[in-house]
Amino acid sequence: MKDVLRVENLTVEFKTEEGTFTAIEGVSFRLGEQRTLAIVGESGSGKSVTSLAIMQLLAENGRVTAGDIVLDGEHLLQLPPEQIQHRILGQQISMIFQEPMTALNPILTVGDQITEVLFEHQDISKRDARARAIDVLREVGIPSPEKRIKQYPHELSGGMRQRVMIAMGLVAQPKVMIADEPTTALDVTIEAQILDLLDTLKREFKTSILFVTHDLNVVADIADDVIVMYAGEIVERGSVLDVFEKPKHPYTRGLLEAMPTLSGTTGDLPTIPGVVPSIATRPAGCRFHNRCAFVHDRCRSESPAVHRVDEQDVRCHLFDPAITRESE
Amino acid sequence: MARYILKRLIQSIPVVFGITVLSFAIMKFAPGDPLANFIDPTISMEDIEASRAALGLNDPWYVQYAGWLSEVARGNLGYTYAGNHSIRALIAQRFPNTIILTLSAFVLSFAVGVPIGVMGAIRKNTRTDYGLTVFSLVGVSIPSFFFGLLVIYLFSILLGVFPSGGMVNMRARYTGFARTLDIAHHLILPAIVLSLSNIATVSRFTRSNMVDVLKEDYIRTARAKGLRRKAIIYKHAFRNALIPVITIFGLSIPFLFSGAYITESIFNWPGMGSLGIQAIQDREYGIVMALNLITASLVLLGNLTADVLYAVADPRIRH
Numbered sequence: 001m002k003d004v005l006r007v008e009n010l011t012v013e014f015k016t017e018e019g020t021f022t023a024i025e026g027v028s029f030r031l032g033e034q035r036t037l038a039i040v041g042e043s044g045s046g047k048s049v050t051s052l053a054i055m056q057l058l059a060e061n062g063r064v065t066a067g068d069i070v071l072d073g074e075h076l077l078q079l080p081p082e083q084i085q086h087r088i089l090g091q092q093i094s095m096i097f098q099e100p101m102t103a104l105n106p107i108l109t110v111g112d113q114i115t116e117v118l119f120e121h122q123d124i125s126k127r128d129a130r131a132r133a134i135d136v137l138r139e140v141g142i143p144s145p146e147k148r149i150k151q152y153p154h155e156l157s158g159g160m161r162q163r164v165m166i167a168m169g170l171v172a173q174p175k176v177m178i179a180d181e182p183t184t185a186l187d188v189t190i191e192a193q194i195l196d197l198l199d200t201l202k203r204e205f206k207t208s209i210l211f212v213t214h215d216l217n218v219v220a221d222i223a224d225d226v227i228v229m230y231a232g233e234i235v236e237r238g239s240v241l242d243v244f245e246k247p248k249h250p251y252t253r254g255l256l257e258a259m260p261t262l263s264g265t266t267g268d269l270p271t272i273p274g275v276v277p278s279i280a281t282r283p284a285g286c287r288f289h290n291r292c293a294f295v296h297d298r299c300r301s302e303s304p305a306v307h308r309v310d311e312q313d314v315r316c317h318l319f320d321p322a323i324t325r326e327s328e
Numbered sequence: 329m330a331r332y333i334l335k336r337l338i339q340s341i342p343v344v345f346g347i348t349v350l351s352f353a354i355m356k357f358a359p360g361d362p363l364a365n366f367i368d369p370t371i372s373m374e375d376i377e378a379s380r381a382a383l384g385l386n387d388p389w390y391v392q393y394a395g396w397l398s399e400v401a402r403g404n405l406g407y408t409y410a411g412n413h414s415i416r417a418l419i420a421q422r423f424p425n426t427i428i429l430t431l432s433a434f435v436l437s438f439a440v441g442v443p444i445g446v447m448g449a450i451r452k453n454t455r456t457d458y459g460l461t462v463f464s465l466v467g468v469s470i471p472s473f474f475f476g477l478l479v480i481y482l483f484s485i486l487l488g489v490f491p492s493g494g495m496v497n498m499r500a501r502y503t504g505f506a507r508t509l510d511i512a513h514h515l516i517l518p519a520i521v522l523s524l525s526n527i528a529t530v531s532r533f534t535r536s537n538m539v540d541v542l543k544e545d546y547i548r549t550a551r552a553k554g555l556r557r558k559a560i561i562y563k564h565a566f567r568n569a570l571i572p573v574i575t576i577f578g579l580s581i582p583f584l585f586s587g588a589y590i591t592e593s594i595f596n597w598p599g600m601g602s603l604g605i606q607a608i609q610d611r612e613y614g615i616v617m618a619l620n621l622i623t624a625s626l627v628l629l630g631n632l633t634a635d636v637l638y639a640v641a642d643p644r645i646r647h
Contacts, residue, residue, distance in 0.1 A: 089554030
């Protein structure tokens with residue numbers, strides 16, 4: 001299968017007054033055509049930084065210091081900013097955000113915010129742009145789009161606004177759409193609708209989706225493949241079926257055990273003790289070692305490599321084929 | 329919208345009424361009266377007292393106020409104590425001149441202040457930004473009477489490019505377009521002096537709003553859409569940043585009118601400000617009250633305009 005988006009060894013640093021910190025390190029993944037890849041992790045895991053780095057929307061003090069981002073054969077990090085702005089963003093890769101309340105401009109109409117993507121990147125007449133906007137609004141399930149395009153964001157409900165965001169993201173038919181927690185701010189019934197919608201649209205618009213979330217239920221619902229991030233690194237990568245059925249990394253196992261299920265036993269849900277270390281206090285060795293139930297000496301000093309186990313990639317010493325595996 | 333404007337206009341009537349009561353009372357409680365200027369050793373205290381009684385100056389202030397109000401309600405602004413001139417005629421002569429000056433300063437404040445603020449925001453923490461910050465700080469700090477003398481010294485005396493005062497060249501007696509040009513030539517220095525601190529306020533305010541707006545999520549959305557920088561700054565950020573600036577729009581009007589008192593005196597500008605200062609010194613109550621009435625109405629009108637502009641600029645408060 002062809003990869004639309006390939007990220008190799010991506011490393012992002014942030015300069016602050018307290019020094020320079022590495023937010024994500026050695027992040028690599030591939031996104032196949034019309035596939036959905038979920039990046040899952042807690043706050044501070046680096047999942048949002050990863051997506052913003054791909055869009056080149058990092059804050060001013062953030063910088064990609066190593067790695068390669070290849071979108072449909074083009075090395076994005078080697079393109080000048082004008083090319084990124086003019087040819088790539090909005091056109092070949094788009095992004096939708098968590099808060100549809102604040103991510104839409106309050107003083108521009110819905111139609112204006114959708115059509116400006118077309119005017120910026122395509123040679124298109126006003127009438128055609130308007131027709132496209134109405135079409136795409138209908139596609140995302142907004143009733144009477146002819147009326148809606150004249151409305152302002154505050155006149156729409158949260159779910160409707162997220163649909164408008166999706167319409168904006170898809171109107172130029174990009175190859176990849178990044179969705180950064182697009183349903184987190186919505187209530188669950190609307191969330192389910194939006195997830196269904198994204199799945200349908202992915203096929204209709206022949207788009208691949210990079211879906212950033214902290215919610216494993218959402219991952220199970222929408223993604224084909226998943227990468228699990230912890231403290232700036234990918235700790236596990238594989239298909240959703242494999243990772244959910246046979247989680248390898250202790251962190252992934254912990255996350256899945258902490259997930260409530262309908263048929264599950266009553267009583268307290270298990271949790272992972274401790275919290276994600278902040279960017280400045282990441283421990284030496286394996287970054288997860290001080291929360292890990294399987295910790296041993298090597299974890300405290302040596303950073304684990306990525307090992308291929310079955311169809312999954314795991315960053316954990318437990319799966320190092322060079323040592324005898326007593327714990328399994 | 330028309331109903332809203334009408335409602336606001338009706339609401340302003342008691343406000344204007346309150347302002348006139350207050351300013352009348354304050355003025356009356358201040359020591360001195362119009363006759364203090366006419367004191368002549370050959371006139372006896374009894375005669376002065378008799379004129380005072382004849383003019384009604386011995387009545388309680390609220391009786392005098394009622395008298396003033398009933399005349400004003402009939403459209404009569406009264407006559408001066410000295411010379412018995414029509415106050416309406418005096419003001420009619422001066423009013424347009426003050427409007428020319430304050431309006432120019434108003435336009436200048438925003439035409440210069442807003443771009444400076446935007447430039448500072450998009451070049452945040454660069455030398456340009458720091459330079460503009462220093463300019464603004466100096467602008468708000470420097471008193472206009474000092475700045476006025478400074479520009480007169482520089483541009484009139486040293487360089488000789490602008491006249492030091494007045495509104496027209498008395499000797500030239502220009503007419504038509506030449507007169508307009510002459511007035512404009514005289515207008516430049518006082519308009520700059522009057523607007524300086526307002527330019528500073530407007531630019532600081534615009535800058536901080538613009539800086540805040542540029543951090544908004546919808547700016548990130550606009551960048552994610554691949555819009556060019558100009559579209560992001562002007563279409564998405566600038567219009568949102570301008571909404572709070574409208575507040576300054578309304579506040580500028582009283583600021584400029586009171587500033588005009590000083591500026592007009594420095595530059596001998598024949599407007600209401602210099603008339604007002606003279607009137608206060610002479611205790612010409614009628615003139616002071618007429619000026620208060622006009623200024624208060626303009627300020628209220630300015631605030632109403634600002635509120636209407638809010639609705640125009642921001643669809644969220646349109647209905």
